[in-house]
Each structure stands twice: as C-alpha cells, then as structure tokens.
Amino acid sequence: MIRALGWVLRRDLLLAFRRRGDVVNALVFFVIVVSLFPLGVGPEASQLRNMAPGVLWVAALLACMLSLARLYAPDHQDGTLEQMLLAGEPLVVLVMGKVLAHWLMSGLPLVLIAPLLGLQFDLPGDALAVLCLSLLIGTPVLSLIGAVGAALTLGVRGSGVLVALLVLPLYVPVLIFGAGSVGAVATGTGAEAHLMLLGGFLALALVLAPWASAAALRIAME
C-alpha cells in the first residue's frame, strides 16, 4: 500500500516537473492577486495590515482551486485513471498519493512565498510566522476537499466554473480559522485555538475526503 502511494506520488511529481510551467503559473497568479489589493484599496499601512490575513488566504484559496483542474483531468483523458481503478491497490490510497502530490505542487509553494507577500502588507514577524504555519496546516485541507470537487466534476462540461461553485463554500471554515489565526496574533489574543481547530479540520479531512473522492471517481468512471 505504501509502495502504491509512493508510486503515484513519484509519478505525479515527475509529470508536474515536466510541466513546471503550470506550477509556476499558479504561483504567479497568487502573487498577482495579492499585489492587486493595495492598488485597489490604497497604500495606507495600517489598513493593509488589517486586510493582509484575509487577502492572502482568499488568494491562496483561489490559487489552490485553479490547480484542481490538473488533479484528475489529464489522467482521465489519457486513460491512466481507468488503469488505476483496475489496479489491485485500494483506490483511496491512490487518491491520497495524488492529493499529496497536488499539495506539494500547489500548496507548499504558497506557504513558502507567503511571508514575502506578507512583508508587502507590513505584517510583523510573529504574524508572518503564524501565517506560514496556518497555511501549512490549512492548504492540505484545501487540496483534500478540492479532490472531492475535482472528482465530482470530472469530464463534465463547464467543470472549471462548476468546481469553484462546489468547493469554495466548503472552504469557508478553513478561511475563517486560517485568516483568523493571523488576525488573532495581531490583536494579541494568541493563535493556538485557531491553529488547533485547523489541525482538527485537517484530521477530519484526511479521514473523510479521500474516501469521498474515491467514491466520486468511481461514479465518474462508471
């Protein structure tokens, strides 16, 4: 089972590496969206500091969602997915491998670049640290929930917009506690409770989402 997971992970990472333009594009999208906000609301530092957690988190949500189209669709088109369903390994494990690869390619880069963008918004050091930590715990949840949406809309017409419609409402708790944790540092109430709840979401999503995603894949491939 671990071997199957490693195999899927290696394969997806290799494919992503061959098409690294996609990964870079999602990252650039994140940077551009975040950088547009000061242009829209004005450069006043205190206002920007208040907005930063929300802006960064919403942009992360969108960037993560955009890359969901790459999760299953290419494998669906070239028939690999069908082979995976027929393979003896449990589908949940394969889904886990794909989600992990997706997170490494779309979530992790956001975590790494976020502090830099936080500086643009004049966030203090401790808030930057919490921002990174919250993204580190929160973005896997986004990938996990997104995998369910991606599987449900596989091969459906207009799936790009549809996946946003399905997935974004489900992202609300992650957004609230992710952005809330950074805001809590700024107001001095401490971010532990937020981060622990985010961890709880991660645990819940890890248990339920791969299973739901696998079920949705089976339905899509019937």
Next chain:
Amino acid sequence: MSKKGRFSWYYFSSPQSFYPLAGTLQPWFAALAAVLCAVGLYISFFVAPTDAQQGESYRIIFIHVPAAWMSMFLYLVMGFWSGVGLVLNTRLSSMVATALAPTGALFTFIALWTGALWGKPTWGTWWVWDARLTSELILLFLYIGFMALQAAIDDQRRADKAGAVLALVGVINIPIIYFSVKWWSTLHQGASVSMTSAPTMAKTMLLGMLIMALGFWMYSIAATLARVRCVILERERHTDWVAAEIGGQT
C-alpha cells in the same frame, strides 16, 4: 401491495407505484399547508402582541424563522434521501433528493430576504454579517452547487450519484460551517440582538412561529411531491406504464 392491508415500503419505492400515491397525497398536503399558513398568519397579525423593543417590525420573524428552519431541514432531508439512494441504489430516493433541492433553495432565499428586511429597521443596515445570515448565504451556495452539478451531468445515473456524494459532503460540512461562522461573528462582535431569542417571547409568538413552520413543512412536501411526479414522468418515459398513463389518453 405485497399482502392485503399491509403497508409495504418496498412496494412504494418503485416509481411506478409511487407516482399515483404522490398524486393522491399531494392535494391533501397542499390543503393542509394552506390551512396552517392561514391560521399562522392570523396568529401572527391578530393574536400576537406588539413587541416592546422592536415594535411591529418583529412580525417578520413569523416567516423568517420558519423559512430558515425549513431551509436547513430540507438540506438534511435531501442528504438523507441521497444517502439512501447511494447505499440501496433506489432510483426513487435520488429523484426525491433532486426534487427537494429547488424548494430548499427557495426557502433559503426567503430566509435571506426577510433577514435583510428585518435587519434594516433593527440594525440599521440591509445586510449584517451575523452568524445566521452568513450561514444561510453559504447554505444557498450549497443548494446552488447541488443543482448546478446535477444539471451539468447528462448521464442520469451519474448525476444522481454525484449529487448524492456532494449532498452528503455538504451535510457533514453544515455544522462545521455553522460553528465556524458563529465563532467568527462573536470574535468580530457584530450584532448584539439575536433574531430568534427575542427577550420577551410571548407564548402566542412562539405558537405563531411553530404553526407557520408546520405550514411551510406541508407546503414543502406538496411541492416536492409535485416535482417528483414531473421527474418520474421525464425519466420513465421509456416504460410501458408511463406510455399507458399519457399515451393512452391521446
């Protein structure tokens, strides 16, 4: 029916036998809904006293709260029938889930609209990011997502099952979303007046709300039964019994 006089669930789980049953029951539920709503409206306007704090504007809760209850309740019912359809593979359950969604979305819309109109005199703004209103808004998105997904998939079986998975994911998420939003709104200290726990809730106010909720419930059943009948006809057009039902008359 399998045996004389014994009610069998399996008998009515086939669309063919459910179709006439729904047709018989539907007018009764519609009539019940009309009577209950009329009584509820009478209590709301002529029995319930004026609220000491909010004046007459509070009379909006007689539709706002029942509509909000129905919108959440119908999503749960939709999730239940989706689950039944997914596990037992019964077509009728999936059809019921599909038929519930538009009515649920309508009640969500009514709850939002009346909430906004209630908020203006009470809070001074049309929209407040209050926990209840925000959760209702997200619930509306969930309903729209469910309907959009089913509309986008051409294959009927796949549409049923994909919608079912989405509805179940939504059912798991609704409490999480609700408590997140609640935490968030207390943190940001928005509204201080809560819509349901009006301080001087007279017995007649509660009674009016409950009767209106019952009326909306009966209405939902009637509307869903009517919609299920349409869905059954559309999907079972290739069967002989639908041909006899419709083709035979012309």
Next chain:
Amino acid sequence: MNWGSWQNFFAMGGYGLYVWGSYAVTLIVLIAEIVALTTRRRGVIAQLAKYYAARRRNDETKT
C-alpha cells in the same frame, strides 16, 4: 391584537415597508414555484404525448 383601522394595519407601526416587503416577496416566490411546477407538469405531459404519438406513427409505418 386590535389594529383599530386598516390604515394602522397597513402601516405596521411605521415598519409597513419592511413587514409587507417580506410577506409579499415570500408570497410571490411561493406562487412562482407553484406556477413553475404546474407549467412544468403540463409541458412534460404535452412533450410525452407528442413523443408517444410519433412512436406510434413510426410503428404503424413499419408494419
């Protein structure tokens, strides 16, 4: 609750716009759903009747 006059009833203590706005939209939405359901049922039946008539004609020409 005694309103005294119709005027008082419609004024709702100054909140008439909000109260009647809520009730009117609720009524409109529910009636719209009922109308939509009846037209849908009529449409489905008409469409199916046409479909069966065409199928019957098709069968007759074949035999």
